[in-house]
Amino acid sequence: MKVFKPFFVSVDLPYSVMRGEIVAIPIVVFNYIDRDVEADVRLEHSGQFEFAEVSNEVNDNPSKNERYRIKKVFVKANSGSSVSFMIIPRELGYITLKATATSKIAGDSVEHKLLVKAEGETQYRNRAVFLDLRTTQTINTNITVDIPKNIVAGSEHIEISAVGDILGPSIPNLESLIKLPFGCGEQNMLNLVPNIVILNYLRNTNQLTQAIQGKALKYLEVGYQQELTYRHKDGSFSAFGESDESGSTWLTAFVAKSFKQASEYITVEDRIINEALLWLSNIQAPNGSFQEVGHVSHRDMQGGASKGLALTAYALTAFLENPQAAERYRNTINKGVNYIAQNMEGLDDLYALSICVYVLNLAKHPFEDQAFGKLELKANTKEDFKWWSKPVPEDDKNPWFSTLARSVDVEMTSYTLMTYLRRNLVADAIPVMKWLVKQRNPEGGFSSTQDTVVGIQALAKLGERLLTKNNDITVTINYEGGGRSTMKINTANAMILQKHVLPRKVRMVNVTATGTGFAIIQVSTHYNLNVTGAWPLFTLDPQVDRNSNENHLQLSICSGFVPTKEANESNMAVMEVSLPSGFTVDVDSLPSLEVSQNVKRVETRNGNTMVVLYFDKMVRKEYCPTVSAFRTHKVAKQKPVPVSIYDYYDS
Secondary structure, three states, rough: OOOOOOOOEEEEOOOEEOOOOOEEEEEEEEEEEOOOOOEEEEEOOOEEEEOOOOOOOOOOOOEEEOOOEEEEEEEEEOOEEEEEEEEEEOEEEEEEEEEEEEEEEEEEEEEEEEEEEEOEEEEEEEEEEEEEEOOEEEEEEEEEEEOOOHHHHOOOOOEEEEEEOOOOOOOHHOOOOOOOOOOOOOOOHHHHHHHHHHHHHHHHHOOOOHHHHHHHHHHHHHHHHHHOOOOOOOOEEEEOOOOOOOOOOHHHHHHHHHHHOOOOOOOOOHHHHHHHHHHHHHHHHOOOOOOOOOOOOOOHHHOHHHHHHHHHHHHHHHHOOOOHHHHHHHHHHEEEEEEHHHHHOOOOOOHHHHHHHHHHHHOOOOHHHHHHHOOOOOOOEEEEEEEEOOOOHHHOOOOOOOOOOOOOHHHHHHHHHHHHHHHOHHHHHHHHHHHHHHHOOOOOOOOOHHHHHHHHHHHHHHHHHHHOOEEEEEEEEHHHHEEEEEEEEEEOOOOOEEEEEEEEOOOEEEEEEEEEEEEEEEEEEEEEEEEOOOOEEEEEEEEEOOEEOEEEEEEEEEEEOOOOOOOOOOOOOOEEEOOOOEEEOOHHHHHHHOOOEEEEEEEEOOOOOOEEEEEOOOOOEEOOOOOEEEEOOOEHHHHHHOOOEEEOOOO
């Protein structure tokens, strides 16, 4: 049943604004009564914003005690009239605006939420601790909350959470495991693979519920159908589909093995998998190696260094992890595995070594023990953590994030953890797992696609071995100012991620856990910085073009790669361009971006207020794409907005 209101109010809000900006809130009163009316339009709030004083020049000297303002408007019959209020948001998050129009014969009222962001760019941090109470009854540990002193005032948010399952943080966040965009063929696999891993894990541990299964299957279907759009006619896959000259060895292997895993839960055409495997087999070199015939997006995996051993090993997993393919392509597998074994001598690339050792174990090759011993000698150990990391050249270090593990370190450590489990070294795997858990983001993922996919797979396989039916833990949290809270973890709620928001000024949290079983505690923070600092890998120079005006913005962003001792070009690079408050992108101009300046794909986010540009790679020569936008809402005293570029696989 449809109901028509003859007198009603409409409020048009921007997607978001920044705290302290002056925003015009347009309110339109529609009158479909058969007579003209005069109405009082009232805008009110509960202390989340202030009204700006309007004179010849908009200023931010507000009337601080005004909780509402009223303006009169005359509305003709069967027409509408508008009025604007100037406000200054003071609180972060969603603020409530209540607009009311009243006349002698009718009235209407609406409430809307406006997102208010902090200035600068948001930084996310997570500190996780694995509490193992299987052999001891009490654990006491301190967790430092690291927040810089130069953050944007009031932008910090601190949260502590506890869960009794190794994949507990990941399961409720299947749609947001990483903070980065995922708009290409490889990144889209985040809609697919983690869901398969979690379905397998919960099924194997008898924890799968209908709700989780329904959610995961939905993402599987979406991911599968979307991935088919990146398929070439010859059966291969690439990051940007037919717009790429050829399929990618790496991505085709990734898709082939993932589709086989997905076929346990959704309908996947056998033809799609078989044609991908046939394509891979046909491009294998006579010596057994696999080389990248497509574009190199992930240099450590696809690059020609180390004689292509990493990519050869990865391609072989598509055959080895598929029982039918393992039989049909036995010759392909044997040639590939022998190529790896013959070239392991003198292999110094730790990334290649980690995945080669995993594949040699998968294939049960006679050289597997010797290769594993070589990998063990390369391990890092500290306290009760164990991990593998690739040395970072001095000219490739990001001074702002030097304490964070790189994606490639997470990948190689995850492959090694899976090798440990294949060798039944469960006890030895615990320090490796503790390091991986420590690197996760608050949502249970890692930095990018590959480290998240491999990391979750490794943790799930270990989680199946560690499952305990006797979880009964009390976690007591103490923090500055006499704050205290308690969380109970048991078998019934082990999968539930319990959260508690901490005061913004907390910088140290003491955690005491008693009982039996295990739990994961994590302290998650996010805050804003006005200047995040330059990363010497890229140049970045955004400039407003001269033909811009108050209603039209043209922004040219020049960026290039700064060569290092290791590389003359980047992996796949992503540029994120945030628009000033009140502006939205000129959508009609986006197609022209995809045919110029080496841009492979363009997408928008946040209500068309952010543009995301994907590049196959960045080189020394600068690319200068231009983003066009129109003013859709009036905003004064605008704050600066960030433009960023990063290497997707070297974060």
